[in-house]
Every structure is written in structure tokens, then in C-alpha cells.
Amino acid sequence: MTLYLLRRLLSLSLTLVAASLVVFLVTEIIPGDPASFMMGMNADPSAVAALRNEMGLDQPFFWRYFDWVWGLLQGDFGRSYTYKVPVAELVSARVMVSLPLTIYALVLSTAIAFPAGVIAASRRNSPADIAVIGVTQLGVAIPNFWFAMLLVLAFAINLHWFSAGGFPGWDAGFFTAMKALTLPAFALALPQASILTRVMRSSLLDTLDEDFVRTARAKGLSRSQALWRHALRNALIPVLTIVGLQFSFLLAGGIIIENVFYLPGLGRLVFQAISQRDLIVVRSVIILLVFAVVAVTFLVDIAYAIADPRLRRHRR
């Protein structure tokens, strides 16, 4: 187990080093200069030069790379070119929107997917199973931004129960903030719940066909007892994988939903930073997301070991 963890940790750090180099290179290559963008079409060349100097853009490439990495190692993400505030401050404010939203959506999606998947699998080919298959097929097929617009139309424009978007900040109170995240969370959760339900169902069905379940049944357990005591735990591995992937996807990939609901999340920050060539923000957020994804994968690896004791005993 320790060796397993150490190896996972080593690959985690190597991934981060490689990612930092790639991220820096790519943002270096894309055309466009942050200073000329900020100063616009009427700008005086001397003012642009002064700004480049102020932002440290006239330093050589490697110097800036090592400066950046050195800063990262000390927890200093640098200062945003355009916002003129520390990147860490900017990012943490956005994480306070994106992370709760991701968790909210993930909780909703698992809360829907688990019971639905179990019911469908335990009553295979029953009307309930067919209904679950039908609804989830629809859920996978509907684009989430379109579903988001429907939610806005119904609950914000017609019923006035929710705002059409925006985020008042956590200072406005926990419930006010959670309310602002509710429609986006549902919009994000629907397709994820559908995918998860289907994975849950098929994984459970596979496990229910396994020998050990038959043995359990032969020992006198009822079908549902066998399912709850033996099959469920074994069926969890693929489900956990999907949940881990979904977490990473939702954290960074909620940008379309963030746009529909004009939420100040991470995705929009990156998008905005790219279009303004606020390269330092782009780099830092991407490296942070790489870290988050790698860390979640790592946690999922550990979760496998907890869910499946065989992984703990075997030296892998």
C-alpha cells in the first residue's frame, strides 16, 4: 500500500512539472501581447513599452519561467496583468463559486444516480428499469446549456422563483448563495446523473451475474440481500472512476453553464483571461486545475483501495 502510494505520488509530481513547462510554452507561443491589448487602438507606443516593463514582459523567456515556477513553489501565483490583484486572490474567489457548484452538482447527481441505478438493476426489465433507461437516454442526449436555458425560462422568467443568474457572494448568506447555485447545479447534474445511473446499472448487472453472487444466493440470501451485501460494493469501482472524472470535468468544464448563468466561476475566469491575454492568470489557473485533476485521480485511487480490499493487499 505504501509503495503503491509513493509511486502514485511520484507520477503526480512528474505530471505537474511536465504540465508547467507545456502550459508556459503554449501561453508564450499564442499571438497577442497583453500590454497592447490593455492599451487599445489609440495607444502611444511609449506608454505600451512602459506597461510591458511594469509587467515584466521585457524579461527573457527562461528567467520568467523560473521566476514563475519559483513563485508557485512558494505559493505565490503572481499578479494579474489586467486586474492588478494577486492571482491567488482572484482564483480563490472563483474557486469559492466553482467548487461549491461542482460539489452541489455532484451530490445531486449521485443522489439521483445511486437509487435510480440500484432500482433499475435490481428490477431488470421491469417498467421501472425501462423508465430509468428512457429518462437517462434523454438526459445524456440533452445538451446541458439548453436544459439550463429551459430552467431559466421556467423558474426565473415565468415563475420568478430564482434569479436568471449571477452570484451574490457568500457574504450574502449561505442560503442566498446556495439558491443562486441551484439552477446551475441542476443543469450540470442532469447529464452527469444520467451517465452515472447507466454506469451504476450496468456495473451492478455485471456483478449480479458473477459467481460470488450466485454463491451468496445459494447460501440462502435473497436477491436484494445479495445485492446490498455483496454486489453493490463490487460494482462501485467503475462508478467511482466516473465520479472522479466528473468532478474534474465539472470543476473546469462548467464554463458554458457559467456563461448561461453568468456565474463568476473558474471556467469563465480562464476564458476571460485568455481573451485578454492575461497570461499569468491563464498559466496559474491551468496549473492549479492540472493539480486538482491529478489530486482527484490520486484520491480516487485511494478510494478504490478502500472500496476493494484486494487492491490493498496486492502489491501493485
Place this chain on the structure above:
Amino acid sequence: MTSLKKLTGAASLIALAIGLSVAPAMAARTDINVGMVLEPPNLDPTGGAAAAIDEVVYANIFEGLTRFTADGAVVPALAHSWDISDDGLSYTFHLREGVTFHDGSTFDAEDVKFSLDRARGDDSTNAQKALFADIASIDVVDPKTVTVTLSKPNGLFLFNMAWGDAVIVAPETAADNATKPVGTGPFTFGEWVKGDHVELGKNASYWGDAVSLDKVTFKFIADPTAAFAAMMAGDVDAFPNFPAPENLDQFKADPRFTVIVGSTEGETILGMNNKKAPLDNLTVRQAITHAIDRQAIIDGALFGNGTPIGTHFAPHHPDYVDLTAGSAYDPEKSKKLLEEAGATDLTLTLKLPPPSYARRGGEIIASQLKEVGIGTEITNLEWPQWLEEVFKNKDFDLTIVSHTEPMDIGIYARDDYYFQYGDADFKKIMVELNDTTDPAKRTELLHAAQNKIADDAVNAYLFQLAKTGVADAKVKGLWANSPTQANDMTKVHWDD
């Protein structure tokens, strides 16, 4: 479904009951939520060109010596009057009494000297540094009087001082204005939830007329569909530059809203690379101007909002000359001119920045050019790419862009400007214009300048961009026009 209906029915009954009992006691609202497409990168108008900065702070937080009114006139602001020497070189500004910055410090002549010196200094990062280029010295006469001496007469000096880039800041707080702006205006900075909104509060010790709003919240909504939903759901009370022109008719038909259509300073042009063959040939450029049907672009790309222009000048300006007839839509003439120039089988690059006027307009222009036998290769660019490729490296044949700075015909005198005109005769007109303060003579020179660039077909002049806004019908006092990019909230109030 029935139970849902019952539930909403009950909810609306309760809401109605609450509404009825509260309504008579309700006074006019004193807060407003204003929608903006772009979030300002920071809130310092003296340190960046982003229009969104001025859209939040101009006239609200920061003020200059002079300011623009809603109709574009230049009126006194922090200077209540001024004397101009006979040679037009020295401006003595008399400053207002009793003006304080939001941090409580007193506004005086030293602040003026500091602000202008900062803007024109060597390490200045002012995006419009050229506005201050003619200043030779700034002298503090006494705390309420300051004299600005110019190196040469500049007929636009008072106009230049009205720009958002020329606002007066305090030495103690100037460095932090990007995140915590401190000005002299009727609103003070409240909070900024990055990515979501900026909130302004009322400045109780404002020197001028008290404002009727206690709180102004600027909300940033980039997506046109989301902007539409936010208006419909009442999350936003006014959207002065509404990003979805296709929805305007729907708002017009709805009595809860008003649609405000005004003018902007945005001359939208089909920019041509005057130094690159075949566009270095006047006949080819003229052929292109005759190939373009302006009204078709306005109707197709802007849903009918926009005014055709024939030169680089705003139609609402008193000195504007309508020269559209000289480059009227005439495909036959265009073809003849191309033949004359020996330019057949042309294929030109057309590089388009992100705004919809450029992207939608570009498609229409491409098809119009095809009618006269000019092929185009369209490339869509982001703004930073556009600035790099087109603006800086001049690697383009054609581009579409709106020049939103007011009174910017002077760009045609710049040699290194992206369309590369810099004609000697035109420069002479500009030099003379700058030296002239007599209004009649200035008008004459401005006419000459407009005619010159139209005759030389430097660019194909398309239309003046319209400002199309949507607001709650009860919101009054918003600027219809956009003499500078601003959301001046000083006269805004709720009409109940």
C-alpha cells in the same frame, strides 16, 4: 402538474397580498442594477483603454476639469471656469471650492498638477497619452487656480480634458485606483465581486447636485442569451449596451421595457491596407467603396440600427458632411473601375475581430465584393490577435473595425497607423486645425479633412454604430447617446 399550478397559484396570491399591503407605502426605488457585457479589468481610467472601465467610473466616481454631457457638449466639471490667453497657449483653470475626494482629502490645484504630470510623464501608462502631448508645463497659481501652458495651440484641449483618461486623481490614492478607486464624483466605490458585479454607493458630501440613487450595481453578463434572460427576469433594470439586437423588437413590444436607440462615436469602417498592392491603387480602393451596399449591412448585421457614413466623422457632429453619395452602391461602376485598374481576379484577406458588427458584417461584405468579382479569404481573430496581426504588423488587406474614440479623424495623419495613409496634404490640414481656435475656420478645416479622406478612399466608410439599450420603463435619465463610453448615473432616477 395540477398541483404545481395550484402551488404557483397560491404563491402568486400570497405575493399579491403582500404586494398590495406594501405598495402604498413604497417610495420610488433608489437602487438600480445596470447590465454590462464586459467586466472592467480594473477601475483606473488613467491606466488602460478598456471601455468597461469608463462605463463604470466616468462621471460616477471620477471627474476631470471638464466633462461630456449626454449630447456630447463639453461643460465645466472640477474647473468652474477658465481663461484662455490670446495666443491660445495658456489655459488658466479656476477650480471649484468645497470639493473633496472620497477619502476626505481636499481637492486642489496640486492634485490637478499631479494628475496631468502623471498622465504625460515618461513612465506613464495612460492609454491616451497623446491627449497630453501638447502640455509644456503645469503651474499651481494658488490652491484654487492652475495654469496649463501648451507648446502649441490645441483647439481640442478642453475637449481632451473631458476624457475619462484625463480625470483628476489624488497623489495619495492614485496607485490603488485600479482596485479601490478614490475620486471626487457623486458615487463612491462600494465593493467588487470579481466576475459578478461592482457596487457604488452615494457620496453624501458631493459638491454638485445630489444624485437620487443610493446604490448602483453594475452586473457583468457577457452572454447575449443570459442578458436577455436577466432583463426578462428583472435581475437587471437597465442594459445600456444590449448585446442581443435580435431581441430588441420583443422588448419594444413589451410595455414593461423601453428600448433606447442613440448614437455612438463609433465610425465603423472597412479598413484597407493603403501600402499593400493592389490596395495602394486609388482606383481599386474606389472600386471597393462602390461595391458596398451600406444599408444592406446595417439591416443584415445590426437589425437596422446604424447610420450610413461616407467619411470618418460622426453624423451627429455639427461639422459632419454627408459624403455617402460619393461612394454610393454601384456594382457596375465598381466593375468598370476594377477593369480600368487592371485588377481582375482579386483575392483579398478580410480579417475580422470578434464583435458581431464585424463578424456578421464581414460575411455580407464578402458576398457584396464577390458580386463585383473580388474574392475574399475571411479569418476570424480574437482581439489580441487582431491587434498583433492587423494593427501592429499590418498583415492584412481588409478588416472591419469600429473606431470608438470621439473626434479621432487625426489618426489619418499617423504614418504608422494600421491602414497606412499618412498623406502629406492631410497632415497639413491637421496641423492647421490644431493651431486654429476660430470656430468658423475650424469647421472649414474639418470639412476639408473629411473630404480629403473620402476622395482618397482611404477606407470604405460603412456606418456609425448605434447604441441600443434596454431599460425598465420606469427608469429615467439614462444617456441615450454615447459621446464617450460611459454610464453616467448622476441623473438617473425611478419614475413611479
